[in-house]
Amino acid sequence: MDFSPFALLGGLLATGPGVLLLAGLAASSVIFWDWRWALGSTLAIMLGVTSIQAAIHSPTMLVTASQWLAALVSASILGLAGHFRGLSPSARASSNWLVRLIALAFIASAWWVIDPGVSLPNFAQVETDLLFWAGLCGLLMLGLSASPLFAGIGLLLLTVPTLAMAPVLLPGSGLAIILGIAQILLALACAYLTLAEPLPARPRRAHIAAAIQRATAGPAPRPARRPFFLPRQRPATIQAGPGTSGESSTVAEATIAAKEPA
Numbered sequence: 001m002d003f004s005p006f007a008l009l010g011g012l013l014a015t016g017p018g019v020l021l022l023a024g025l026a027a028s029s030v031i032f033w034d035w036r037w038a039l040g041s042t043l044a045i046m047l048g049v050t051s052i053q054a055a056i057h058s059p060t061m062l063v064t065a066s067q068w069l070a071a072l073v074s075a076s077i078l079g080l081a082g083h084f085r086g087l088s089p090s091a092r093a094s095s096n097w098l099v100r101l102i103a104l105a106f107i108a109s110a111w112w113v114i115d116p117g118v119s120l121p122n123f124a125q126v127e128t129d130l131l132f133w134a135g136l137c138g139l140l141m142l143g144l145s146a147s148p149l150f151a152g153i154g155l156l157l158l159t160v161p162t163l164a165m166a167p168v169l170l171p172g173s174g175l176a177i178i179l180g181i182a183q184i185l186l187a188l189a190c191a192y193l194t195l196a197e198p199l200p201a202r203p204r205r206a207h208i209a210a211a212i213q214r215a216t217a218g219p220a221p222r223p224a225r226r227p228f229f230l231p232r233q234r235p236a237t238i239q240a241g242p243g244t245s246g247e248s249s250t251v252a253e254a255t256i257a258a259k260e261p262a
Helices: 007-013 014-033 035-056 059-086 097-114 125-144 146-171 177-195 203-218 246-259
Strands: none
Touching: 007 035, 007 059, 007 246, 014 035, 014 097, 014 125, 014 146, 035 059, 035 125, 035 146, 059 146, 059 177, 097 125, 125 146, 146 177
16 A cells, blocks of 8 residues: 555545545535536545545556646636636526436436446455446436536546546556546537537627617706796786677677776
8 A cells, every 4th residue: 555645545535434425426416416516526536536546556656646637627627617607508407406316316226226246357346336326427417418517527527437447457558647638638628618608698688788778878868947037927918809709899898897896
């Protein structure tokens, strides 16, 4: 057993609670469906699995360091893309948390009941189950969303089994370093697709319409000022026009005479 910092961390995670913690992180990334939590859980799983392999199988320090570096760089690329792009409509899952929980429970119970007996050389059964569980969670994440961001996270989870098997089954071949480069390229591709994803149509149209309305609107009209002194009103006078009849003139004279005092 190596006594490097990676091996010391792997010795803590190679126990029963440590394996259950990593398996729970993989399941919680599917249930909660938050890209920050899913990305952090995926990064923790990749670093934890690499540390466990360093503690049990003792690969070279260069291989372990390169795997850590590839995991950190790929997670940072996806995190920056998600931070600058924000949550897009495609990032929403096609089901609620209860359906995802039932799907995970069905997969776990089917694996427990059927027990296909999948085993890897030089790997314990607990390690094999953890690796396949992480891969199944990645497949489920890929199937439940069309978002490039969650697709990148799911693909990183899918690379966890190969990330652990490469330095153990093929030591000295350089496959672990090639897989690290592939992880970074996958993260770059998914980050590009995330940033290139179009914005929602309705908010953009409303924003453009509001901006055009503000630009084309003229100055607001000034309210009319009320004069300080109102004009004095004169009493109306009764005048007979040229076209009036004699009867109307007689009625007017009788009315004026009635108003005069006797």
